[in-house]
Amino acid sequence: MNAATTATNTVTSGRALAGQAPGLLHEDAGEGRGQGIALIALAAALVAAPFLVYPVFVMKLLCFALFACAFNLLLGFGGLLSIGHALFFGFASYTSAHASKAWGLTPELSIAAGTLVAAALGLLVGSLAIRRQGIYLAMITLALAQMGYFVALQAPFTGGEDGIQGVPRGALLGVLDVSSDFSLYWLVAGLFMAGILCMRRIVHSPFGQVLKAIRDNEPRMVSLGYKVDRYKLLVFVLSAALSGLAGAMKALVFQFASLVDVYWTMSGEVILMTLIGGVGTILGPIVGAAVIVSAQSYLSSLGAWVVVAQGAIFVACVVLFRKGIVGTLADRLGRPL
Amino acid sequence: MATVFGIPLAVLFGQVLIGLINGAFYAILSLGLAVIFGLLNIINFAHGALYMAGAFTAWILLNHAGIGFWGALVLAPLIVGLAGVVIERLLLSRIYRLDHLYGLLLTFGLALMITGLFRVGFGSSGLPYPAPAELSGGTNLGFMFLPNYRGFVVAASILVCLGTWFVIERTRIGAYLRAATEDPDLVQTFGINVPLLITLTYAAGVALAAFAGVLAAPIYSVNPGMGQDLIIVVFAVVVIGSMGSIAGAVVTGFALGVVEGLAKVAWPEASSTVIFVIMAVVLLLKPQGLFGKVS
Numbered sequence: 133m134n135a136a137t138t139a140t141n142t143v144t145s146g147r148a149l150a151g152q153a154p155g156l157l158h159e160d161a162g163e164g165r166g167q168g169i170a171l172i173a174l175a176a177a178l179v180a181a182p183f184l185v186y187p188v189f190v191m192k193l194l195c196f197a198l199f200a201c202a203f204n205l206l207l208g209f210g211g212l213l214s215i216g217h218a219l220f221f222g223f224a225s226y227t228s229a230h231a232s233k234a235w236g237l238t239p240e241l242s243i244a245a246g247t248l249v250a251a252a253l254g255l256l257v258g259s260l261a262i263r264r265q266g267i268y269l270a271m272i273t274l275a276l277a278q279m280g281y282f283v284a285l286q287a288p289f290t291g292g293e294d295g296i297q298g299v300p301r302g303a304l305l306g307v308l309d310v311s312s313d314f315s316l317y318w319l320v321a322g323l324f325m326a327g328i329l330c331m332r333r334i335v336h337s338p339f340g341q342v343l344k345a346i347r348d349n350e351p352r353m354v355s356l357g358y359k360v361d362r363y364k365l366l367v368f369v370l371s372a373a374l375s376g377l378a379g380a381m382k383a384l385v386f387q388f389a390s391l392v393d394v395y396w397t398m399s400g401e402v403i404l405m406t407l408i409g410g411v412g413t414i415l416g417p418i419v420g421a422a423v424i425v426s427a428q429s430y431l432s433s434l435g436a437w438v439v440v441a442q443g444a445i446f447v448a449c450v451v452l453f454r455k456g457i458v459g460t461l462a463d464r465l466g467r468p469l
Numbered sequence: 470m471a472t473v474f475g476i477p478l479a480v481l482f483g484q485v486l487i488g489l490i491n492g493a494f495y496a497i498l499s500l501g502l503a504v505i506f507g508l509l510n511i512i513n514f515a516h517g518a519l520y521m522a523g524a525f526t527a528w529i530l531l532n533h534a535g536i537g538f539w540g541a542l543v544l545a546p547l548i549v550g551l552a553g554v555v556i557e558r559l560l561l562s563r564i565y566r567l568d569h570l571y572g573l574l575l576t577f578g579l580a581l582m583i584t585g586l587f588r589v590g591f592g593s594s595g596l597p598y599p600a601p602a603e604l605s606g607g608t609n610l611g612f613m614f615l616p617n618y619r620g621f622v623v624a625a626s627i628l629v630c631l632g633t634w635f636v637i638e639r640t641r642i643g644a645y646l647r648a649a650t651e652d653p654d655l656v657q658t659f660g661i662n663v664p665l666l667i668t669l670t671y672a673a674g675v676a677l678a679a680f681a682g683v684l685a686a687p688i689y690s691v692n693p694g695m696g697q698d699l700i701i702v703v704f705a706v707v708v709i710g711s712m713g714s715i716a717g718a719v720v721t722g723f724a725l726g727v728v729e730g731l732a733k734v735a736w737p738e739a740s741s742t743v744i745f746v747i748m749a750v751v752l753l754l755k756p757q758g759l760f761g762k763v764s
Contacts, residue, residue, distance in 0.1 A: 213570045215577075260749055263756040267512045267569050268708055272752065275705040278698075279745035286738055396701065400577060407574065439585035446578025450571050451563050 166467035170415050171328070178321045187313040188385060193425045194324040195382040200405040200417030202374035205331050207403075208412030209340060210367040211347030213270045215399050216257065216277030217375050220250040222394030223280065224376030229296040229389035230289055239302050239310055239319065243380040250376020251369055253280070258368030262361055277399060284394045295390030299383055320381050327374055332414055334370060343367055375402075404442060407449045410456030415469050419457050476734055482613035484730040490619055490688065492726020493626030494520075496719045497681040498703045500633055501674040503712040507650040508670045511561060511572030517700025518583035519675045523549050523682025524691045525587055528598050538601040542683050549679035553672040561671065562664070580697065587693040595690025622684050629680060630719045637715060646670060705748040711758025721759060 181190045199221055206212050224246035231242035261272045284290045291297070301316055303309045310316040334340050346353045346360050353360055383389045392398065401424065409420025424442075431438055449456070455463065462469040472478060498516055505513050513519075526548050527541035536544065556579065564571045600618040607616040637643040649656045649663055657663045682696070689695055703722075710721030725744050733740040751759060 213573070215573075260752045263752050264708070267573055270570065270573055271512065271704040271708050272748070274701055275708065275745050275748055278701045279742045282741040396697075400581065403574065403577070436585055436588040440582050440589065441585075443578045443581030443583075443585055446581060447560060447575055450575040450578065451560060454567075454571070 166462070166465060166469050167332075167414055170469055171332070174328075174415070174418070175325060178325060181321075182314060182317045187317040189425075189429065191313075191317055191320045191385045192382070193422055194320055195378045195385060196402075196405065196425050197418040197421035198324050198327045198381075199375050199378035200402050200409065200421045201328060201331055201414075202371050202378060203402045204406045204411060204413075204417045205334065205374065206367055206371035207406060208416075209335050209347065210343050210364060210371070212262070212364060212368065213267075213403075214261070214273040214368075214371075215270050215396065215403070216273030216275075216280075217372075217402050218394050218396060218398035219257065219273075219277035219280040220253055220372040220375040221379035221382075221398060221402070222284065222389075222391075223253055224250040224379035225383040225389040225393045226284065226290050226296065228380035229299040229383040229387075232302060232384065233296060233299050234289075236300075237302070238306050239304055239316075239384055242302075243323070243377065243384070246380025246383070247373050247376040250379065251373035254369040254372020254376075255365070258365050258372065262364045262368065274396060274399070277394070278396060281391070281394045281396070284391060290389070290391075293391065295388060296383075297388055299387040299389065301384050301387065316385065320385060323377065323381060327377055328414075328418075331374065334367075335414065339363070339366070400446075401442070404446055404449075406456075408445065408453075408456055410459030410462070410469075411454075413456070413458045413462060413469055416456050416458035423457070479613050481731075481734060484734045485727055486613070486615065486619060486623075486730075487733070488727040488730020489623050489723065490726070491729060492723035493623055494681050494685060494699065494722075495703055495706045495726050496630055496722030497626055497677055498700065499707050499710065499712075499718040499722050500630060500715060501677040502703065502707055503715060503718045504633070504637070504646075504677075505671055505674040506712050508646060508653075508667055509557075509561065509565070509572070510569050511576065512569070512704075513671075513674065514573055514576035514700065515556070515579040515583060516576075516675070516678050516703070517696030517698075518580040519549055519553070519696070520678040520682040520685070520699065521587065521691075521693060521696035522552070522583060523679025524598070524686040524695065525591065525682075525693075526679065527683045527686045528596055528691045531598065538599075538683070538687070541686075542680070545683045546676035546679040549682075550672040550676035553675035554668055556675075557668045557671040562667075580700075584693050584697060591693065593693060595692040598686040598691050600687035618687060622688065625684060626681070629677070633677065634715050634719075702744055705744050709744075709748050709751045709759060711761030713758070714760045717758075717760025 178194075181187075199217070203214070203217050206214055206217075226246075227249040228242040228246035231237040231245045232239065235242075237245065257273060257276045260276065261269045264272060285292060301311045303311075304319060308315070310319055335344075342353070342358060343363055346358070346363055350360055379393060382393070405420035405424045406417045407420065408423055409418065410416025427441075428438065431441065434441070453460070458469050498520060502513055502516055505511060505516075523545045526545040527538070530536040530541045530544060531538075560575060560579070561572065564575060604618040604621050607614050608620070609615075635643075637646060645656065645661055645666060649661070649666055653663050685695070706722055706725050707718070709725065710717045712718065725747065728747070729740055729743055732743040739746075755761075
């Protein structure tokens with residue numbers, strides 16, 4: 133029986149991961165109390181974190197968590213799988229690093245520049261990718277991102293194999309010095325929280341409702357007169373821009389931008405974070421990013437085995453644990469998270 | 470010496486040959502992807518990793534069992550095909566009812582695992598693999614010098630593609646395969662073992678990838694990363710040609726290899742991106758792909 137059921141379906145991109153299995157959607161019950169409580173807890177944890185944990189580690193985690201949430205906006209709510217999100221993350225990282233170092237821009241301006249570049253790339257890649265659906269869309273995003281990787285490898289301003297090193301953090305608005313880890317932390321944490329709340333707003337807005345409807349049944353939304361391509365493109369751009377915000381912040385945190393951030397393995401990592409935390413949940417990608425970033429730093433001594441472990445977790449998530457950590461938890465609690 | 474646009478003809482033909490060889494690998498890999506996708510509805514991201522596994526199997530056979538190129542050309546596809554059977558039965562068969570994207574994610578994880586394992590075992594640097602002695606040296610064709618092994622690779626690839634086409638279009642098992650691609654339920658009711666057919670199709674698809682890997686071993690150094698960058702280009706090839714037809718996949722593969730080779734002469738910096746640019750242009754002009762049908 134196995135292949136029989138899927139083979140006859142003409143699957144459109146609308147019926148993507150989150151929409152497929154019943155019970156996987158948690159956000160549809162409205163802005164649940166569980167989610168609100170969890171967000172307040174998150175904000176409290178953000179305030180306490182730099183006093184308890186090494187701030188650079190927390191900032192790294194926040195950058196990846198925001199990146200994963202941005203990716204999840206596209207996959208979990210738009211039903212579009214991109215395997216090219218490293219392009220937006222990496223080029224935003226290059227842009228903010230270059231803007232800070234070569235142009236001497238203040239941190240808020242260089243982060244804005246990175247975010248804008250990512251949004252522009254999102255518009256470019258998105259308008260090409262949404263011309264096809266489902267797995268083709270995924271392959272197109274991967275191919276275009278790989279093209280971006282080759283451009284980054286050869287373009288003069290990225291520094292090629294060396295990357296951009298020694299990026300100054302500067303002073304916020306030209307007055308507030310953020311060169312210390314502790315002071316930069318508050319900027320990163322503030323932008324992270326703003327990004328999360330922005331995504332929550334998008335998901336629960338009328339736009340978000342239409343988006344989820346397109347994900348679940350695209351032909352129906354077409355017949356109802358919605359211009360589905362516009363919605364897909366807009367969510368693509370939003371997701372790219374927020375990924376860019378994460379990448380731009382990462383460049384300032386590590387004072388470094390490199391090819392690692394534009395390579396396809398980075399696109400894979402963000403998918404893994406989202407998958408392990410829970411596709412289509414607001415908080416899942418944050419948990420997933422925490423798991424993966426922590427695992428990477430604790431297991432870094434294992435060297436090449438880390439990639440093997442990542443692959444194994446990937447496979448295990450798809451075969452056995454498709455709802456992810458937060459998705460499973462939300463099911464137990466019976467409310468959206 | 471004769472020149473075209475200021476480029477010596479010998480250089481031009483040399484690049485066309487390199488292009489044909491790359492195109493041969495694009496063609497064999499996209500052919501395997503298309504056959505697997507037709508029946509399983511899974512885009513096999515692990516295809517590049519299994520191509521790499523084929524090359525490594527040849528290397529291991531040579532260095533640990535003393536089996537040379539010709540033996541490896543038969544054995545490596547069989548061994549990797551067997552691994553394909555295990556992958557399909559153990560993992561892929563569990564997710565056919567789910568959205569196609571899960572198949573992509575699962576095989577993505579598999580690709581990471583396989584690549585990582587070879588990296589653990591053999592390191593990241595390349596290992597040399599000698600071309601078979603029978604095919605050493607080259608032939609002077611008058612207008613260019615053709616290394617014998619490279620000529621063999623192009624010929625063998627074309628033969629394999631033709632063979633695959635013949636099996637699918639002209640034999641009974643191929644007819645079953647095409648029927649099951651159209652409507653697996655109906656084919657099953659006729660008493661044909663569709664799950665077995667699916668397993669064999671996956672195994673055959675990855676065996677093709679391993680065959681390409683063995684062919685590639687003497688040309689490129691055998692290293693764990695050799696498959697991953699290649700498979701991304703093959704994805705672009707598949708988007709350009711669409712996976713609807715076998716002939717389409719093969720023709721697109723060879724053609725794009727040659728275009729890439731020529732780009733290397735005309736504008737070397739762009740040679741790594743030219744296929745992606747072509748993909749973007751095709752998406753703008755004919756979104757369903759050159760050989761795709763409008764759905």
